[in-house]
Amino acid sequence: TQLLEQSPQFLSIQEGENLTVYCNSSSVFSSLQWYRQEPGEGPVLLVTVVTGGEVKKLKRLTFQFGDARKDSSLHITAAQPGDTGLYLCAADGDSNYQLIWGAGTKLIIKP
Amino acid sequence: NAGVTQTPKFQVLKTGQSMTLQCAQDMNHEYMSWYRQDPGMGLRLIHYSVGAGITDQGEVPNGYNVSRSTTEDFPLRLLSAAPSQTSVYFCASSRGGSGNTIYFGEGSWLTVV
Numbered sequence: 001t002q003l004l005e006q007s008p009q010f011l012s013i014q015e016g017e018n019l020t021v022y023c024n025s026s027s028v029f030s031s032l033q034w035y036r037q038e039p040g041e042g043p044v045l046l047v048t049v050v051t052g053g054e055v056k057k058l059k060r061l062t063f064q065f066g067d068a069r070k071d072s073s074l075h076i077t078a079a080q081p082g083d084t085g086l087y088l089c090a091a092d093g094d095s096n097y098q099l100i101w102g103a104g105t106k107l108i109i110k111p
Numbered sequence: 112n113a114g115v116t117q118t119p120k121f122q123v124l125k126t127g128q129s130m131t132l133q134c135a136q137d138m139n140h141e142y143m144s145w146y147r148q149d150p151g152m153g154l155r156l157i158h159y160s161v162g163a164g165i166t167d168q169g170e171v172p173n174g175y176n177v178s179r180s181t182t183e184d185f186p187l188r189l190l191s192a193a194p195s196q197t198s199v200y201f202c203a204s205s206r207g208g209s210g211n212t213i214y215f216g217e218g219s220w221l222t223v224v
Binding site for chain 1: 213
């Protein structure tokens with residue numbers, strides 16, 4: 001069974017701090033996605049990574065796909081209250097149409 | 112742009128009742144799916160469809176039925192509601208399989224008492 005483990009499960013920090021959250025697996029994936037979900041809404045795609053070692057930046061967010069394509073990280077620089085939300089990673093499963101989802105990291109940025 | 116539209120937003124059911132969660136998308140996406148989201152468990156796939164007339168089971172299909180008569184609509188039916196089906200339900204659509212952007216609806220909060 002393929003699993004995606006996200007850590008930490010919960011993170012509460014002050015505005016302006018940096019943070020990193022992780023998405024790990026023992027399986028190799030052809031692609032991995034990060035989504036952010038705000039309270040009362042559905043998840044929204046942030047990025048898709050497909051190449052081992054790939055780094056993508058989205059303003060203050062930096063995403064990296066592991067060299068072996070088994071894990072990924074999301075680094076936020078100078079976090080802001082608007083970054084608050086549930087961050088989910090998802091990767092291709094056994095079927096082309098069934099993604100594997102991590103349980104998420106709940107991030108709270110305090111002003 | 113409407114995107115993915117789900118109704119109702121909130122629903123309270125009694126055990127044993129049936130109901131249908133409606134989902135429609137206006138992006139002409141072939142792939143549609145239903146997920147449930149429970150605390151600490153992430154998103155779990157209930158059923159999915161790769162096109163009109165084609166549906167398949169996901170990870171947690173028991174107690175739910177779906178149909179896909181048109182590209183736009185993908186309703187989820189709860190046959191006989193149970194308290195274990197209390198959850199938040201999300202409908203989603205995408206152009207294709209893995210690697211494609213998945214667009215989610217705003218969610219339907221269902222409580223079964």
